[in-house]
Amino acid sequence: MAQYTPMIQQYLSIKAQYPDAFLFFRLGDFYEMFFSDAEKASEELEITLTSRDGGKERVPMCGVPYHSAHTYVEKLIEKGYKVAICEQVENPAAAKGVVKREVVRVITPGTIMEENMLVDQENNFLVTITGSGSTVALAAVDLSTGECHVTELDGSGNFVLDEIASYQPKEVVLDELLTQEKNLIHKVQTRIKALQTLFTYSRSDTETEQELASQFPDFAQVCTTPLLKRVLGILVTYLQQTQKRSLSHLQRLRRYDARQYMMLDDAAKRNLELTVTLGEGKKRGSLLWLLDRTATAMGSRLLKRWLDKPLLNMEKIYERQEVVEAFIADFLLLDDVKDYLKQVYDLERLAARISFGSANARDLNALKRSLQVIPRLKEKLILTSCPRLQQLGEEMDACPDITELIEQAIVDEPPVSVKEGGMIREGYDQKLDEYHSIQKDGKTWITQLEQRERAATGIKSLKVGYNRVFGYYIEITKSNLRLLPEGRYQRKQTLANAERFVTAELKEREQLILTAAEKSVDLEYELFTQVREQVSNQVNRIQSLAERVAELDVLHAFAIIARQYQYVRPALHSGDRIFIEAGRHPVVEAVSDDETFIANDAELDATKRQILLITGPNMAGKSTYMRQVALITILSQIGSFVPARQAEVAIVDRIFTRIGAADDLIGGRSTFMVEMAETCHALKEATPRSLILLDEVGRGTSTYDGMALAHAIVEYIHDHIGCKTLFSTHYHELTELEDKLDRLVNIHAHCIERNGKVVFLHRMMPGGADRSYGIHVAELAGLPQPVIERAKELLSELEGRLQQAASASPGQLSLFDWGPPQEKVVVKEVGLSEEEKQALEAIRSWDLLNKTPFESIQLLFELQQKLK
Numbered sequence: 001m002a003q004y005t006p007m008i009q010q011y012l013s014i015k016a017q018y019p020d021a022f023l024f025f026r027l028g029d030f031y032e033m034f035f036s037d038a039e040k041a042s043e044e045l046e047i048t049l050t051s052r053d054g055g056k057e058r059v060p061m062c063g064v065p066y067h068s069a070h071t072y073v074e075k076l077i078e079k080g081y082k083v084a085i086c087e088q089v090e091n092p093a094a095a096k097g098v099v100k101r102e103v104v105r106v107i108t109p110g111t112i113m114e115e116n117m118l119v120d121q122e123n124n125f126l127v128t129i130t131g132s133g134s135t136v137a138l139a140a141v142d143l144s145t146g147e148c149h150v151t152e153l154d155g156s157g158n159f160v161l162d163e164i165a166s167y168q169p170k171e172v173v174l175d176e177l178l179t180q181e182k183n184l185i186h187k188v189q190t191r192i193k194a195l196q197t198l199f200t201y202s203r204s205d206t207e208t209e210q211e212l213a214s215q216f217p218d219f220a221q222v223c224t225t226p227l228l229k230r231v232l233g234i235l236v237t238y239l240q241q242t243q244k245r246s247l248s249h250l251q252r253l254r255r256y257d258a259r260q261y262m263m264l265d266d267a268a269k270r271n272l273e274l275t276v277t278l279g280e281g282k283k284r285g286s287l288l289w290l291l292d293r294t295a296t297a298m299g300s301r302l303l304k305r306w307l308d309k310p311l312l313n314m315e316k317i318y319e320r321q322e323v324v325e326a327f328i329a330d331f332l333l334l335d336d337v338k339d340y341l342k343q344v345y346d347l348e349r350l351a352a353r354i355s356f357g358s359a360n361a362r363d364l365n366a367l368k369r370s371l372q373v374i375p376r377l378k379e380k381l382i383l384t385s386c387p388r389l390q391q392l393g394e395e396m397d398a399c400p401d402i403t404e405l406i407e408q409a410i411v412d413e414p415p416v417s418v419k420e421g422g423m424i425r426e427g428y429d430q431k432l433d434e435y436h437s438i439q440k441d442g443k444t445w446i447t448q449l450e451q452r453e454r455a456a457t458g459i460k461s462l463k464v465g466y467n468r469v470f471g472y473y474i475e476i477t478k479s480n481l482r483l484l485p486e487g488r489y490q491r492k493q494t495l496a497n498a499e500r501f502v503t504a505e506l507k508e509r510e511q512l513i514l515t516a517a518e519k520s521v522d523l524e525y526e527l528f529t530q531v532r533e534q535v536s537n538q539v540n541r542i543q544s545l546a547e548r549v550a551e552l553d554v555l556h557a558f559a560i561i562a563r564q565y566q567y568v569r570p571a572l573h574s575g576d577r578i579f580i581e582a583g584r585h586p587v588v589e590a591v592s593d594d595e596t597f598i599a600n601d602a603e604l605d606a607t608k609r610q611i612l613l614i615t616g617p618n619m620a621g622k623s624t625y626m627r628q629v630a631l632i633t634i635l636s637q638i639g640s641f642v643p644a645r646q647a648e649v650a651i652v653d654r655i656f657t658r659i660g661a662a663d664d665l666i667g668g669r670s671t672f673m674v675e676m677a678e679t680c681h682a683l684k685e686a687t688p689r690s691l692i693l694l695d696e697v698g699r700g701t702s703t704y705d706g707m708a709l710a711h712a713i714v715e716y717i718h719d720h721i722g723c724k725t726l727f728s729t730h731y732h733e734l735t736e737l738e739d740k741l742d743r744l745v746n747i748h749a750h751c752i753e754r755n756g757k758v759v760f761l762h763r764m765m766p767g768g769a770d771r772s773y774g775i776h777v778a779e780l781a782g783l784p785q786p787v788i789e790r791a792k793e794l795l796s797e798l799e800g801r802l803q804q805a806a807s808a809s810p811g812q813l814s815l816f817d818w819g820p821p822q823e824k825v826v827v828k829e830v831g832l833s834e835e836e837k838q839a840l841e842a843i844r845s846w847d848l849l850n851k852t853p854f855e856s857i858q859l860l861f862e863l864q865q866k867l868k
């Protein structure tokens, strides 16, 4: 039976090792793909699918040229695929007929290093997870910066998902052992939108420990549990298998203890628009966008991480505030530091490229220029009176040895390519200088030769030139050919108007010059890689300098914002009171052109003002107010100053939100389902030290369901959780709750009516709002007049009916006397379909006594969906 050709057999055996990657199989000047890879690639990359003779049969094939392969790889990576690059590793062994090939690197979305594939200054995290029972360990790495974190988390609830999501990973690697944790795997697969790989990890504990100890100096102190070791082992093994090159810049290992940070789940980050806006998902308009006045790339990345993880530790927050205050107090210091920071390049990415061996001479110069700034920056910081600034200054290592080495070795303006010479400074290496002088002398000799030949022949237009094919030549125009002496000139090339010649003397000199040029290029490359290697051995010093610069940069940015918008230093404490005097929403304030933002106070505590029930018409500023309280809390806990006249902030451990109508179109959940899921999450996970924002919960369903839900939720938070809560509602009837619940206080967004039109004052006042101005807002929004008129008619009709009902049966109107009917509900089972009977069974099996009202309604809703 016919077999595949040896080349196709080789392809198949390599492909079998990389089943989940596109195999780019190098054949001459092309990377070829075969079989299903070829079919899929031709679709994804819109390239022609052909076939080739594979021996046994014709096999589908498509290819991309070697020189433009990177653009195709980029496209595939962007779409979330992996690409295995398979190269020829030896010269063709003609006798055997098969060239040896092997995979030299697997490029995956989470492990890319190439500048052009990375999104600007953003982190490019790869996350690995493992776990057993209720504990899950997570390791995250950004290979382009060498940043590596590990953490161990409570596997119940959504903590793990929130933690994974907080990295916005490009790729997630799941330990195969986790397949037993079906629920978790399912959640990760449905919620985390990143390439996911199940990984089989087979190293023994001892092997893992040895491997990791040699990779990370702090390994033993950081990874103290078997799960942490395993998760890091998986990470490093996966990187080794994909990169197949040095991971020497991966030395910084941090352990995150989730309990040290405020927990902000996905919904809270999204609803508060911390890093992107709700509507368009853009950075512009988010809190990050406002705060990001950082001057360096690593500062910008760190700011994002700080926003993701506000602190709980007051001392650390205090330390950051001290720095911000020192900057605000000293305008000159603020300015000087800004000037220095602006001159510092992305040290983290430079360090990574240097140790990966992909840095060029320009990168080394960028490093040198950054390091040259550090001594002056250090001096400034050490001279301040702020202890943390002094410490940062003292800890900054300007790496003078590295600066000196690069200064001595690399010229000021080297070329991009490292293979064409022109990088190494004169005086750095004697041999190289010799080659250069031969080349230089050669050039002088050529000029002299030109003059000599002109004199000897009397041809003034005679010139000596050079091209790659013939080397040096003497060019003489056709009209002057008759003046040439016999024999000495050897013809080389004929042009339209001239002839080109060489002489024995010229050939001999050419040999000398070209050999020196070739040798000098090789030697330069060798010298350059030696310098790069030496710098690469010091990469951990560059990385720790980068960390300090990043911290300084973020705190400096906080000071810039605080000065620009007159923020104040909040007083943090471990009590339970949040008091904000004349607080503002940082982003809304910054984007309003006419400086008309109306400041509002906020006061919450555990004894009298635990829940603020906020009423008021649409557009009156309720959501803005709620968000501003949460944002001021977050700003306080990341160490920033806050937009207020004065602020006292109790440390908050978690923030939960339910704001706005965020339909989960992709996940296929309705507004109401999203609303319920987010509220449910808050009710389950909040502690007495949390802050909950609920904006018009119940809006997604019918009026009475919605109101009942809202009521039940407020009551539950009041009686069972006890955490500070801002609850906005358009059910004015809920204001009656103030009489029933001791720690609930009504406030309202004040509006006035002028000439039949509503005027929003955006001012929060005590007490409940007396009526909804919804119809007026609709009018403002441009609804047709007949619709508005009809709505007004209906409204007054409704109001009339309610009044009638109230007088007819006093005391029975309150909408809060809802609840389960006293008499048992008898369900007629006759005539029910099989499905309906099953549903009834399901309802009977629910343990409703141990569920929150909200969970019960969610169950009903799910059941209703199933029955549809």
Ligand SMILES: Nc1ncnc2c1ncn2[C@@H]1O[C@H](COP(=O)(O)OP(=O)(O)OP(=O)(O)O)[C@@H](O)[C@H]1O
Pocket: 588, 596, 597, 598, 599, 616, 617, 618, 619, 620, 621, 622, 623, 624, 625, 749, 762, 763
């Ligand atoms: N304190 C304020 N000062 C100035 N403008 C404000 C203030 N608060 C809110 N606004 C502006 O008023 C508009 C409506 O605000 P917001 O969305 O908070 O109202 P809302 O009461 O929550 O409305 P809805 O019930 O329709 O969601 C926004 O465009 C916002 O920019």
